[in-house]
Amino acid sequence: MKNRLTYLLITLVFTGMRPSMQAQYNPQLSDFGKMWPFEYVPAEQFSETYQFQAGGEWLDDVRMAALQFANWCSASFVSPDGLILTNHHCSRMVLERIMKEGEDFDAHGFYAADTAAERRTPGLWVRQLVKIMDVSDRVMQATSGAETDEEMISLRDSAIYAVMEEVSEQEDWENLEIEPVLYYSGVKISLYGYKRYDDIRLVMIPELQAAYFGGDPDNFTYPRYNLDFTLWRAYEDGKPVNSSGFYYAFNPDGVQDGEPIFVVGNPGSTERYRTIAQYEYDRDYRYRIQLEWMKTNYRELEKQFEESGDRALQEQMFMISNSIKAIQGIIDGLYNEELMDRKRQMENYIRRKVTDAGGEDYWEQLAREYRKISPEMMEVLLLGPQSGNSGTVLMAYALDAYLEALEDEEADTSELRHFREMLPRIAESLSSGExxxxxxxxxxxxxxxxxxxxxxxxxxxxxxxxxxxxxxxLKETLFTREKKMERFLKWDAEKIRKKDDPVILMAMTLVPEYVRSSAIMNGNVDIRRALENKIAREMFGVFGLKLPPDATGTLRISDGRVSGYTYNGTEAPYKTHFFGMYDRFYSFNGEYPWILPERWQDPPVQLLKEPLNFVSTVDIIGGNSGSAMINRNKELVGLVFDGNIESLPGNFIYDEEVNRAVGVHAGGIVAALRHLYGADRILAELGVE
Structure with missing residues (x-):
């Protein structure tokens, strides 16, 4: 009997049969994170977990204080008079618009001593989500008779537009920016009404080295020491906005270990509903090529910046270095067998439920479509006529278009003249030093x-x-020689095609290859999207509103607790202090990027004892920068500015054990305003004199 049992177990292992494991699988819903749209917040779960009433009034108050900061960050009202808090790194890209001659906000910061000195920033805006309407049932009724995916989408879009037209005429939606939002691949549909504020003025911003202390080496790490905040103010009709009914009161003492924390902001995008086939495509093609190309571009920008010191180049370097770390973290996560096994088990769980019930295997169908496009990824990503590509490649595309015009019997002389004027200008880039x-x-x-x-x-x-x-x-092509270029412009298409020139060869080979690859990539995009939608709907059919939808840039609330974590064989504390910042400054001999501004060089002892940053288990992603971190009393206790390195796989899976959001401690902001900037009027406005 014992031998028979041993034989059976060996057989099960080597044939890949694991019936008991499959039967015991318990779906880990937390893998899909905690980014809840306000209309689908699990309020009862919040109330039970954190011991307070998280009902409608609490959620309404929290939502109304939150802001979308332009189209790239989050923010919030923090006083009764329209004062807005967001990150330094969300603000610095617009500073050039308002700096006067001789000013350098990066080096010296900015503080408006009174409201008259606050600087209006052209083109900057914030939006407040003031109305939400669930229109799912009405739209679904309008699409019930659709026989194809295309017809369903057409009927759905028409129904949404009709509802938007009706709503726009209602008094309480008047003057709002109305946008449709589709969740769970269109199973749930809402209309959002935003109030927009276009008069935004700078109140205070610290120096770059205080906000970005540690630079790229410290980015996505913890423990951390950054004063990454900015204060703005919204105005209406030339006066500060009356936000007395919707703002977060400052609480500089609200961060304690284990304390519940809620983040309210606009996470950009996540991809937690993708399939294993898609994740393998991301790992082996999409992200891999993007990452290597970004690293190459960063090295070139670094060389150019060392020579010129151009601030615009520095901005590009900030963005690229941030993306490099983010994508590397995602790739590392996609190679993590434990994380991928969790995704695989969930997929198999849903897939089996669908196929056992007689449904189609959408997962295998989608995998087949991705096998078609994978070999085309390099061409589509790198060989297109996009801005920033090699001048030689852009010349090849211009030549391809010129040849098409020459061979077109209906092309008029003005079109050909346009090409003959344009080609020499593009050719100049072939002689550039880069x-x-x-x-x-x-x-x-x-x-x-x-x-x-x-x-x-x-x-x-x-x-x-x-x-x-x-x-x-570059040596052999005629396009680097002015005289030959002039003669070339007199040739017909046949002579050009016969010319033995390496750039003409690229026009006749590389360009068609890109067109072919793009056609393959775009040829099944509708099929892929339809299959993705069907898979997402199957997920919704099993779990309903128990799972939050993927982030889409809309307002969300995420819950968690203040908590340190284990890393590198030791423990990361839940908070850091200004003292640690100065220790790091001296440990690196005050060398870049661990530099401190001049006014920081001789700090008062009281400052060193104050908290600066902290971590919590809330679920965040890019776009959450500038999000308010609040407690159960709707008080602002911190400001999201980063995640730890372990959180980067959060693009596709949330892991509460190690994912941490890094925030600026409200007490750190208050301490800096008091001890370094003498911002008494702001402290009074925040109610923390």
Missing amino acids: EKTNLTNLLVFMERYADDDDDYVAAILDGDTPEQAAERI
Whole structure:
């Protein structure tokens, strides 16, 4: 009997049968995170977990104090007079618009001593979500007779537009920006009404080195020491907005270990409903190529910045370095077998429920579609005529269009004249100092990711290394010689096509290859989206509103607790202090990027004891920057500015054990305003004199 049992167990293992494991699988709903739209907040769960009443009035008050900061960040009202709090890194890209000659807010910061000195910023706006209407049932009724996916989408969009037209005429929706929002792949549909504020004025911003202390090396890490905040003010009719009915009161002492925390903001996007086939595509093609290309671009920008010190280049470097770490974190997560196994088990759980009930295997159908597009990813990502590509590639596209015009019997002389004026201007970029490097970098990627049947890559390289090929192409092409260029513009299409020129060769090989790859990529996009929608709806059919939808840039609330965590064999404390910032400053001998501004060089002892940053288990993603971190009393206790390195896989899975949101402690903001900036009028307005 014992031998028979042993044989049975061995057979089960080696045939891949695990019936008991499948039967015992308990779906981990927390993997999908906690980013709840306000109309689907699990209020009873909040109340039970955190021991307070999280009902309608509490949620309404919390929602009304929150703001969307332009189209890239979050913010909130923090006083009765329209004072707005967000991050420094959300604000710095608009500072050029308001700095006067001789001013440098990066080096010296800015503080308006009174309201008259507050600087209006052209083009900057914030929005407040004041109305929500669930229109799901009405729209679903309008689409009930659809026989195809295309017809359903058409009927759905028409129904949404009709409801928007009706709502816009209602008095309480008057003058609001009305937008439809689709959740769970269109199973649930809401209309959002936003009040927009266009007169936004700068009140206070600290120096760059205080806000971005530690720079890129410290980005996405913890313990952390950053004063990453900015204060703005919203005005209406030339006066500060009366926000007395919707603001978060400041509480500089509200962060305690284990204390419930809620983040209210606009998370950009997550991809937690994708399938295993899609995640493998992301890991092996989409993110991998993007990451390597970004690293290449960053190195080139770094060289240019060292030579010029151009602030615009520095802005680009900030954004790219942030993206590099974020994408690397996602890729690392996609290689994490434990995380991927959790996603795989959930997919198999839903998939089995659908197929056992006689439904179609949408997952396998979607996997087949992704196998078609995977080999085309390099061409689509890197070989297009997008701005910032190699000048040689842009020249190839211009030549392709010119040849098409020459061969078009209906092309008029003005069109040809336009090309003949444009081509010499584009050709000038081939003689720039950076073009050899740009072209070499592109050829490196083409060689690295070429498939066996990509003959066009071999033809362009012609047996050379990418660097040799770039040098040869730029040396041999007629487009770097003015006289030859003039003669070229008199040729007909046949003569151009016969010309042995490396850039013309690229026009006749690389461009068609990009067009072919794009056609394949776009050719099944509707099929892929339809399958994604069907899978998401199957998920909703099983779990309903127990799972939050993916982030879409709309207002969400996320719950968690203040909590440190284990890392690198030790414990990360739940909060840090200004003392730690100065320790890091001196430990690195005050060298970049651990530099402190001049006014910070001789701090009072009281400042060193004050908290600066803290961490909690709330669920955040890009777009949450500037989000308010509030307690059960609707008081602001912190400001989201980052996540730890372990949170980066949060794009596709949330892991409460290690995911941490990093915030600026409200007590740290108050301490800096008091001890470093002498901002007494702001402290009085915040009620924390």
